[in-house]
Amino acid sequence: MNIQVYKPSQQAIGQFDGGKITEQKPIGFPGEGSHVKRVGPLFYWAWAKAEKAGYIPLHPHQAFEIITYVIEGKAEHGDTLGTKSTVGPGGIQIMQTGSGVSHEEGFVGPNMEGFQIWFEPFVKEAVKRKPSYTQFAHEELPTEVKEGYRLKTVIGEGSPVQLVADVQLFDLEINDGESLEFPVPDNYCLAMLAIRGNGAVNDTDFQHKDFIVLTAYGKTNALIEAKKGEKLRLIAILVPTEVDYPLYRK
Template sequence: MLIQRYNVEQQGVGQFDGGKITEQKPIGFPGEGSEVKRVGPLFYWAWAKSEHEGYIPLHPHQGFEIITYVISGKAEHGDSLGTRSIVGPGGLQVMQTGSGVSHEEGFVGPDMQGFQIWFEPHLREALRRKPTYQQFEHEEFQIDVHDGVRVKEILGDDSPVALETDVHMWDIHISHPFIYKQHIGKGRSVSILVLEGRGRINETSYEAKEFFVIEASELEEMNIQAEAKTRLIVIEVPTTVTYPLYRK
């Protein structure tokens, strides 16, 4: 098992609306400072924050499957499909951008936090499909609570969300002290963003705002030992895919 650790300085940064929205980017675009450029079909990951309110004007997308997951505050959305929507804490917006769609975004506080994450399906096939928008509220997701751990499955077998990209995603809260265990399959990669907490992933220490990429060459076990109350966003994808990936 290969574990790679990236501190805040090794991640990218960005901003919108004159700095009203700021972003920490575990996986960014060229020139934004992210050492990680992609993990398999996990193409882009931004942790956005807005103390009060910020706005991103109408702009186009094609092909990619784009999610916005809200931690606190709310995300407003409008698009060329005619959608107008608002999603609150724990909710998810999903755009399968297909042949093309334009959207605008509002990040509304106080203290709004959320993630925008892009997944890459087979783009040649995706461009033939009509774009879609879906929204899911916090209560629609499977949440398991046991032994000091709360696991919310955002993407995967028990999620209401269906994507073309092969991806699983969890929002995990670990009470202190507890060890959370999860298997990583052969040929799979796990990306972890630490929202809060302190502890160890196997033998590697972690702190808040750090980012990890873990590759498994065979079926292996990941052990997360929390030394303080911890919250993690975990995404699992295949390390390689059978279709060509966009040259970033």
């Protein structure tokens, strides 16, 4: 097992609409300066915020599977498939961009907060598929509540979200001083962003806004703990370290 913690200074930053939308990027695009270039099929990860509202005009995508997951506020979406839609807190938008689609985005507050994350299927096969758009509200995604934690499966077993790339995505909340044991299969990575509070994973400390990448060599249990006096919230993505198709070179 290997655990790496990347501070905000080791992540990329970005902005849109004259700074109305700001981003911290655990995994950025080439040249943006993020220390982590990708994690298996996890290609790009941006944590976006808009105090009031911001807009990104129509632009094209191809092949990648792109999700927008909302924490606060709402995300608006329009595309060349004819879609016009909005999702609120806890909701997810999914674009499987296939042979090509253009879309526009709005991030609406107050204090909008969400993620855009790109996953990479086999590009040569993906570009042959018809592009599609789907979305699901918070209430449609399975949530397990136990004493000490809440585990929401955004992508994975029980979720209605279906992707081609081998990925699972979780929204975790761990109460003050409590812990959660999370299984990580052999040759998989658990990539986590601490969006609230401070904690530790297998005795490795991390702080709010840190990006943590745990790589398993042999089946591993990640013991994730909230520090005393802290309520911890993490967005966690489980992906294989390697896939059986060539990945796009950044």
